[in-house]
Amino acid sequence: MFCGKKWGAQDLATNIRDVAKAAGVSVATVSKVLNGYTTVNANTKERVLQFVKELQFRPNSAARSLVGRRSMTIGIFLTAGLAHPFFIQILSGMEQALKSKGYDLIYLAQLSWNKEYSFVRHCQSRNVEGVVVFGFQHEDMNFNELVESGIPALFIDLDVREKRAGFISSDNQEAVKRVVDYLVGLNHRHISFISGNKDSYASRYRLEGYRAGLADAELPYRDDYVAEGDYTREAGYDAMNRLLALSEPPTAVVCCSDMSAVGAMEAIAEAGLSVPEDISIVGFDDIEIASLVRPALTTVRQDRITIGRKSIELLDELINDSELRPTETIVPTEFIIRDSCGPAKPKP
Amino acid sequence: MFCGKKWGAQDLATNIRDVAKAAGVSVATVSKVLNGYTTVNANTKERVLQFVKELQFRPNSAARSLVGRRSMTIGIFLTAGLAHPFFIQILSGMEQALKSKGYDLIYLAQLSWNKEYSFVRHCQSRNVEGVVVFGFQHEDMNFNELVESGIPALFIDLDVREKRAGFISSDNQEAVKRVVDYLVGLNHRHISFISGNKDSYASRYRLEGYRAGLADAELPYRDDYVAEGDYTREAGYDAMNRLLALSEPPTAVVCCSDMSAVGAMEAIAEAGLSVPEDISIVGFDDIEIASLVRPALTTVRQDRITIGRKSIELLDELINDSELRPTETIVPTEFIIRDSCGPAKPKP
DNA sequence: TTGTACGCGTTATCAA
DNA sequence: TTGATAACGCGTACAA
Numbered sequence: 001m002f003c004g005k006k007w008g009a010q011d012l013a014t015n016i017r018d019v020a021k022a023a024g025v026s027v028a029t030v031s032k033v034l035n036g037y038t039t040v041n042a043n044t045k046e047r048v049l050q051f052v053k054e055l056q057f058r059p060n061s062a063a064r065s066l067v068g069r070r071s072m073t074i075g076i077f078l079t080a081g082l083a084h085p086f087f088i089q090i091l092s093g094m095e096q097a098l099k100s101k102g103y104d105l106i107y108l109a110q111l112s113w114n115k116e117y118s119f120v121r122h123c124q125s126r127n128v129e130g131v132v133v134f135g136f137q138h139e140d141m142n143f144n145e146l147v148e149s150g151i152p153a154l155f156i157d158l159d160v161r162e163k164r165a166g167f168i169s170s171d172n173q174e175a176v177k178r179v180v181d182y183l184v185g186l187n188h189r190h191i192s193f194i195s196g197n198k199d200s201y202a203s204r205y206r207l208e209g210y211r212a213g214l215a216d217a218e219l220p221y222r223d224d225y226v227a228e229g230d231y232t233r234e235a236g237y238d239a240m241n242r243l244l245a246l247s248e249p250p251t252a253v254v255c256c257s258d259m260s261a262v263g264a265m266e267a268i269a270e271a272g273l274s275v276p277e278d279i280s281i282v283g284f285d286d287i288e289i290a291s292l293v294r295p296a297l298t299t300v301r302q303d304r305i306t307i308g309r310k311s312i313e314l315l316d317e318l319i320n321d322s323e324l325r326p327t328e329t330i331v332p333t334e335f336i337i338r339d340s341c342g343p344a345k346p347k348p
Numbered sequence: 349m350f351c352g353k354k355w356g357a358q359d360l361a362t363n364i365r366d367v368a369k370a371a372g373v374s375v376a377t378v379s380k381v382l383n384g385y386t387t388v389n390a391n392t393k394e395r396v397l398q399f400v401k402e403l404q405f406r407p408n409s410a411a412r413s414l415v416g417r418r419s420m421t422i423g424i425f426l427t428a429g430l431a432h433p434f435f436i437q438i439l440s441g442m443e444q445a446l447k448s449k450g451y452d453l454i455y456l457a458q459l460s461w462n463k464e465y466s467f468v469r470h471c472q473s474r475n476v477e478g479v480v481v482f483g484f485q486h487e488d489m490n491f492n493e494l495v496e497s498g499i500p501a502l503f504i505d506l507d508v509r510e511k512r513a514g515f516i517s518s519d520n521q522e523a524v525k526r527v528v529d530y531l532v533g534l535n536h537r538h539i540s541f542i543s544g545n546k547d548s549y550a551s552r553y554r555l556e557g558y559r560a561g562l563a564d565a566e567l568p569y570r571d572d573y574v575a576e577g578d579y580t581r582e583a584g585y586d587a588m589n590r591l592l593a594l595s596e597p598p599t600a601v602v603c604c605s606d607m608s609a610v611g612a613m614e615a616i617a618e619a620g621l622s623v624p625e626d627i628s629i630v631g632f633d634d635i636e637i638a639s640l641v642r643p644a645l646t647t648v649r650q651d652r653i654t655i656g657r658k659s660i661e662l663l664d665e666l667i668n669d670s671e672l673r674p675t676e677t678i679v680p681t682e683f684i685i686r687d688s689c690g691p692a693k694p695k696p
Numbered sequence: 697t698t699g700t701a702c703g704c705g706t707t708a709t710c711a712a
Numbered sequence: 713t714t715g716a717t718a719a720c721g722c723g724t725a726c727a728a
Contacts, residue, residue: 034722124361126410288637289637292610376717388713411707412707414706417708
């Protein structure tokens with residue numbers, strides 16, 4: 001059976017009254033000291049702080065958020081679950097900022113998609129001050145409810161410009177344009193694109209970059225050179241097979257993720273061709289696998305640490321300034337050249 | 349500036365009083381309905397539940413935990429940070445159990461190692477009901493404080509048997525013994541072991557398994573065949589180079605992680621040797637990379653989903669039964685045979 | 697400069 | 713079977 005709120009035999013958690021008693025002042029004074037009021041005598045302040053330290057006092061956050069002060073809690077809202085290979089790197093970036101801003105991170109595990117459940121209500125019941133959202137589309141359930149709730153929200157990889165909501169993403173368009181420029185410089189004239197989920201924000205802008213790169217080189221845009229994927233290895237494999245079946249297959253392929261690039265390379269190997277001699281491949285993300293695979297993958301590195309850190313910093317601004325206009329932040333990428341690209345084969 | 353606790357123009361969060369008013373009953377009655385008391389009329393119960401649904405009422409968890417009821421919050425305590433490649437898979441397993449038990453997960457980001465900071469106080473101030481701990485050693489700071497605090501704790505990969513604390517891990521010893529048996533079956537007589545951090549719990553028991561396997565095959569244990577690593581690729585690379593420098597290098601190597609196996613394979617390739625023709629390699633974990641690398645890595649799969657799920661289930665038991673004796677749980681592993689092992693070369 | 701007293705939203709006790 | 717009310721720990725007007 002559950003045996004009360006505390007864990008030990010007796011309640012050991014010191015509260016503000018213990019500190020007040022020890023320091024010989026009132027609880028109000030202790031509270032003022034802790035909340036940075038200047039209307040308190042330097043000596044008493046000193047004394048109070050000393051006992052706070054001695055008794056290892058930490059204000060109970062439940063009581064604190066109950067009286068209407070801050071809960072110092074940020075929620076994360078993920079469609080893909082915590083273990084998403086890309087998101088997890090973002091988390092490390094978030095850690096630093098969370099720490100320096102003093103937030104703890106709460107993962108609302110109860111998330112479910114049935115009608116009874118409301119993510120917003122869940123946040124409210126937890127007194128969450130703001131949320132980071134990842135893996136979302138505009139059409140998804142709960143989206144409007146979230147945006148309209150006025151809970152400060154920061155979206156990763158989804159362009160949301162609403163009151164109290166901002167977003168952050170890599171410079172997808174510029175990144176892919178640079179990749180195409182690079183391939184053009186290697187004399188490629190038949191360049192394909194394997195997309196991510198077709199209406200995901202990131203994939204859309206990467207496609208734009210692809211078109212811009214072609215336009216810049218005065219190369220025609222061909223529908224059949226764009227193969228739809230969904231960021232996965234399997235989708236990359238299938239997409240590549242479709243491209244190989246064309247009467248005039250591409251000599252270079254830009255993929256929307258490293259995993260789909262790996263899948264594409266497998267398809268190429270199965271077709272008896274080789275990378276980069278026959279076909280050049282470029283990935284996206286620079287996950288660990290990119291440098292492990294053979295040939296090592298030329299790819300676009302997303303600065304996930306910065307994305308994570310900035311997410312929290314921006315969310316913190318959104319929380320602290322209710323009048324802030326919608327913010328959007330684009331994080332530069334880095335082009336990592338390894339071994340999966342080579343000069344285009346001269347026409348036979 | 350910060351503008352009050354709520355996000356919108358007015359406070360929209362319905363509370364228990366709103367529900368009571370709407371249903372024409374007292375707050376006490378609503379509370380009883382919500383907490384499963386049977387001393388409430390079926391009709392009123394019905395009415396109350398209807399308005400709870402209609403108003404989308406969710407009890408404020410801060411208020412709830414303040415009055416001494418449960419906070420439904422579980423903390424995680426990691427030395428390695430959230431992005432640890434192994435831990436992240438465990439998280440997915442935890443998700444399911446958290447959801448079904450009704451917990452949310454809080455990551456105490458403020459974690460720091462200075463003297464002022466007390467992890468236990470942090471948990472108490474957040475009313476955390478229990479913690480999952482990963483990446484810890486017995487000697488680590490805060491360890492005693494945590495164990496003595498009486499906060500229910502579940503350790504992953506660390507053998508802790510204390511009041512209110514239990515642990516879970518893979519069957520490390522058995523797993524490695526089976527690997528050695530397998531290699532012996534391939535006629536290997538010179539089998540090395542690349543360890544993880546030498547005093548980590550997992551590495552210690554894997555070493556035991558290695559010794560047991562050798563003993564079983566009546567093969568001598570040689571100190572110089574055990575190379576210390578720390579689970580990383582770099583350490584695996586270095587360790588392998590030390591093994592290759594022996595006057596009688598091993599023909600098979602058991603590694604404590606897939607990443608160190610990858611490092612070892614790189615060292616072997618650089619030495620002009622090949623896997624598995626010259627040297628057989630076995631990894632541990634079966635992370636995604638294991639199947640991507642060439643040759644695909646033969647390895648031990650840890651059932652991370654089960655480890656994660658059981659962590660929460662066990663912790664839940666620890667939370668709900670203060671008299672529970674220390675629990676320990678060993679999760680079976682699976683031996684995954686791929687392409688990195690072959691028969692031992694006959695002596696020249 | 698300090699202290700008293702009320703309220704935050706909920707649960708538990710006890711009287712009705 | 714229901715309702716009034718005292719906690720829970722803290723922040724903050726307002727009084728001293």
